[in-house]
Ligand code: GDP
């Protein structure tokens with residue numbers, strides 16, 4: 001894979017936000033064995049170097065009630081060396097959708113000679129283990145893990161950590177193009193093969209989302225939610241630096257990956273607010289705006305890469321209420337951050353009121369927050385899931 005280097009970098013406390021990078025070649029050949037070539041203009045990572053990273057990477061697929069054919073396509077796009085972890089919140093009755101997903105994954109594993117993990121978000125053994133180690137904020141009614149995409153991602157990340165992986169990447173289960181999924185994972189791998197810090201995040205900006213407009217295909221670049229959330233985050237950065245910026249292009253990037261060190265250090269927030277919150281929480285912890293123990297202890301800088309995919313992104317279209325939901329959740333999480341400047345908070349409120357997300361005299365609801373996973377006692381957690389049917393797979397180190 002051959003990707004341009006970020007031309008501009010916005011430094012913010014210990015964080016380096018890289019400008020959007022283009023891809024020149026999806027496959028740049030075998031390259032130099034497993035050593036990538038990096039110069040000021042490009043990074044070139046050969047196939048062997050990509051595979052080396054992928055052996056240490058878990059790809060987490062959050063699923064809720066997606067069409068099985070779509071999920072199968074996504075599985076087929078994930079490069080072979082990666083560990084697949086499916087976290088499903090699909091219903092089990094009246095039709096056992098989760099059972100169907102398990103069957104499909106089993107069949108996939110048989111044909112590909114792989115082992116993969118599939119877990120239900122409401123799995124009682126996992127919930128009990130979380131309660132045992134005191135990680136209760138993620139548990140809701142009936143002591144089950146709460147609904148939500150972030151909640152599923154969090155479980156997946158935890159399993160990836162237990163399986164000893166060094167990197168975690170996320171891909172949505174509703175992608176129509178397996179080739180796009182493959183591209184995202186290749187991008188994650190190329191960045192991890194060349195990054196300098198153990199605290200690195202890579203976020204995908206979709207090249208375009210195809211839509212049919214007047215019976216022709218139209219490749220729309222920026223969606224409404226993304227544009228708005230990017231703008232709010234950029235305004236937040238500009239407030240502190242005193243310079244206008246448009247560096248953030250991936251505020252709502254569902255497709256992203258992190259080194260395990262970073263994934264363990266971040267706080268999480270619920271549902272769809274998680275993606276913008278990654279950026280907000282980085283600034284809260286490592287931006288140097290407030291006193292922070294995390295920043296004092298940090299020995300490295302934090303690198304954030306943003307890469308524009310070449311494949312168009314086609315997924316299950318959400319209706320307007322879904323889009324409103326995502327927009328609202330993104331705005332809530334920015335609004336309630338301690339690093340949100342007053343003026344931005346006022347503007348956020350105005351936009352939320354005009355969209356009827358909240359009333360003029362009420363504050364928007366606070367999202368739910370979950371503490372960093374590194375606070376967990378992993379040995380205790382492992383012991384608590386020892387009788388889980390997938391425990392051998394996860395803890396046995398044979399993945
Ligand atoms: P969008 O693509 O950002 O509009 O959001 P989607 O509704 O497509 O959700 C993104 C991914 O998260 C999809 O793969 C969903 O199936 C999955 N997802 C949504 N809600 C949940 C949930 O509560 N739990 C889990 N595990 N996955 C979810």
Ligand code: CO
Pocket residue numbers: 172174315316
């Ligand atoms: Co989607």
